[in-house]
Amino acid sequence: MSEPVLSVRDLRVWYGTARGSVRAVDEVSFDLSAGETLGLVGESGCGKSTLGRGIVGLLPEGAAADGTVSFDGRNLVGLPTAELRDLRGPELGMIFQEPMTRLDPLMRIEDHFLEMLETHEPGLSRDEMKRRSMETLGGMGIPPTRFRHYPHEFSGGMRQRIMIALALVLRPKVVVCDEPTTALDVIVEAQILGILQDLKRNFDTALLLITHNLGIVAEACDRVAVMYAGQIVEEGPARRVFDTPAHPYTRELLRSIISLGTEGLQYIPGAPPDLIDPPAGCHFHPRCPDAMRVCASNDPVAVTKAIDHRVRCWLSGPHNLVPAGEDEPLATREFAKADEA
Amino acid sequence: MAMPSVEEPTANTRPAGPAPVRARRFRTLHRMFAPFAEARGMPRFVVWAGVAITTFFIVLALFSPAIAPYDFDQYRTADGVRFAKQEAPSSAHPFGTNVMSTDVLSRVIFGARTAIEVVVLSIFVSMAIGLPLGLMSGYFGGKLDRILLVFMDALIAFPSLLFAIVIAFLLSDTFGRGVTTAALAISVVYIPQYFRVVRNHVISIREEAYVEAARAIGARPRTVIRRYVFQNVVQNVPVIATLNAADAILTLAALGFLGYGIQPTEAAEWGYDIQRAISDAGAGIWWTGLFPGCAIVLLVTGLTLLGEGLNDVINPVLRRRRIIPVRFPPLRRNGNADE
């Protein structure tokens, strides 16, 4: 493994509310290497989007971050806004779910690119800027004849291609993609994922792909990090995690997905916890079919199952930390039907 | 309200029912007032200042015969002793007397009654016409919408004061020149405003999935409008109503000032009093004009504060959540706390 370009350690992003702090991201650590795609999966409300925004420093008002996001020898957490802004674009790219909200409807596509380049690479000549933007757009399959069109003249898939091109024109080392294909049709989704794949191959870009779609992770990611209730519960090579999930949540989530091979419906009882006051111990223990008594009281410890495959679950150990008798199965509680949905 | 009556009972007319039904009513109230309790900082100050000032004037209006020392057109004591003309403030007449020998304080207090009466009546009338028209125009669209829109826009384009004067002039034959005429003249000016705001809001709500869902269960258009559209439009109405009320006070005073408003024999009216006080000002008689003027400024300010405050408090787009700082406890070190 090469040296990671982005290294996150003990990152916490909490939102202050009148009822208490929402622990949207709670002590999360992971690494991202050049040319690698890391899929960050979880259900809505698990904190995956907040984590993505926390990394690039685009948090809403009322959110606070703590921990380290090492990038290029600097800690991005607590960096002054102006310095972060200069990094965003040339070093850290972002691609969002709804491209239309990021494109100025009154600006031609050309002007979006020129403005971007002028801000971050003021030394370039105008011709050079045009050449660079047209080359990037062309790589995304946008013909130069449409270079002077307005955003609304493009289809959803085209807009997302433009957003990707806009994120790439400065050749960032790390690109955070937050649900980049969720609003698109499946065939266009496949096209966009193909483009992202080419991108990391051609430019050695590190991609953090945030998605709720396990299928996308399985097909497009090298590694996967599974998030539950603000924490990464399992992380490892995508194929390995999907074939032999070590965390019961990963396993149950995979079983509950309706895919083309689904024969019967399975689901995880209960609902994700309130992140203001998550359950003690492992946050998943109230819903976990394999929960032991230790799970309800002690925070699980990250255990390395195999090279690059880590899991936070008492089932995987470390067994010496489990007090005697605490590995008895936990008395399961019945869920009210209403908690289900 | 000029809404078509429907066979279904509304929440307020329903007799006390089983527990869940009763509980609902409290929840509805709670939902209505929760934003006030949650408001903090500037919006909270603004809304409560508005409430205080407006309440003060409403109390004056409701109890003016009890509060005011004299009647609004009283120019002599009960014993028949005529008050001095343009007398400076004294213990008998705290705000002095004016050129007609009437007590300024009493006229200011009764003026509040007139103002509130006119404003309440005019808002009621303009809402009763503007809301249903706006609802129908927005919901059904098409030709009806286009015709109403052109008509209302023409009304808006007309200078409002001039318009009110014309209406007051036309109505004075039928209703005399009292509170009713003034209120109707003012309400005509505000109908287009309610119409426009409601119509535009309805047009956005009409596209909501829940409106289509209501059609899918087989609800008639009037049920859809009443239970699905109106309920969601009505939240904005208090804001417009209070802001319009502030404006209506000024229009009423302007009508009175120009001599097209309420006859001095019908009721006390601040605008008329100020007009009568103009010549006093040159002679150093400040109290006849100052106090009615202050009353106008204060009530308009109060209503504006209330309207703006309501807007901040009720409108979720403008409402800013209070930022609560986060304090991070020490790390649990990836859960390795017990090592």
Added chain:
Amino acid sequence: MTQPPAAEPLLEVRDLRTHFSLRGSFGQRLVGRESGSVKAVDGVSFELRRGEVLGLVGESGSGKTTLGRTVLGLAEPTSGSIRFEGQELVGRRERELRPLRKRMQMVFQDPHASLNPAMDLLTAVGHPLIVHGVVKRVRDTVPMVTNALETVGLSPVEQFLPKYPGDLSGGQKQRAMLARAIIMNPDLLVADEPVSMLDMSVRAKILELMLELKSEFELTYLYITHDLATAKFFCDTIAIMYLGRIVEYGPTETIFRDPKHPYTVALLGAVPDPDSSEGLPTDPPRGEVPDAAEPPLGCSFHPRCPRAFERCGWDSRDLKDRLEARWAGMPESQFERERAVIGDIEALESPSQAAIIPAGKGHSGSEVSALLDEMRKADPAEPTWSGIESTSVEPGGLRVRFRPPVEPRLGSRDGVDVACLLYGESEPPGQDRLDSDRSV
């Protein structure tokens, strides 16, 4: 369908068309002229037997949602027939349809938007009872609402009755929508993407609930979705829609075992599958669903179809696409040179069988012809070229004439109906367009 119907179908749709007229420019609106129409649903036929689940599957713009709305009378059909238990619905007024609404209900895609935010659950779920005059007052709906909420799993019911939609999670809202849909004991439930806005792990719960309701209330479902995976699990029969038409229609099992239409094949290939170890689909079809206001000639899917051939209905817009695709990513100088040869490329935008590619200023039609030859040489396998019948150099440019378009019609093949020329089903050219024009 190939097998004879066992009984009279609950719902029978024949050649249904729902066209929306487009509002034109300001000037056109001023004189009250319409500028064209979107054929959201364009000649769709299917039938649905009692207790069956039919899936309408398609991407955005396929017309599947409009079709569902038309069946329920929420959108006005332009022509065709919808029979519910033998009763014709098309041409009836909304007032006459209202009693039938008791028996047909709908669940919407976005649970967060389909409940009135100003109505508590008791009123919202019980509202159909009041609307249809079953009871008069909200308090009288309590027993039935309680029952319905219990059925959909929103218990303890007393806790849920006074709640407002804002207090509920997405899954709970969708349960409430289902409770409202079943409270009148309907026969047909149109479910428009009922789980697509929900979390992966919640989808299974809602689908299971829908299956339970189906057996408990003997429901018949029209399940509208873009998600092939849930459709495969949930539906007995599937109709794949593309740009307002059904392109493949048959038993779910047969379609998934042996998809016929190239579009179905492409859709299946594009579904991201957590079980797959193959990685990304190597070659998804190019382009996107075209604008329904100006559909391609011939088969609507031909511009994207990997198996298209000369008769699929190639048109002028395909030429424009080829030119633009060639220019995308070309070195700037070469692009400038080639761009200058062609005049206003937008002249090709509206699909037509014969068109003139305008030559640029100072260039001639023969130069355009040379460019086309070069493109053909660069990619001889491209089927667009096979669709060109003749070209002739004209003063202003190059006249290109394509082969007459052939409209594929649904035809039976190995137990499914498929509308694709690969399977030999054809009809006299232009016939279908004429039909549709007449019915507008």
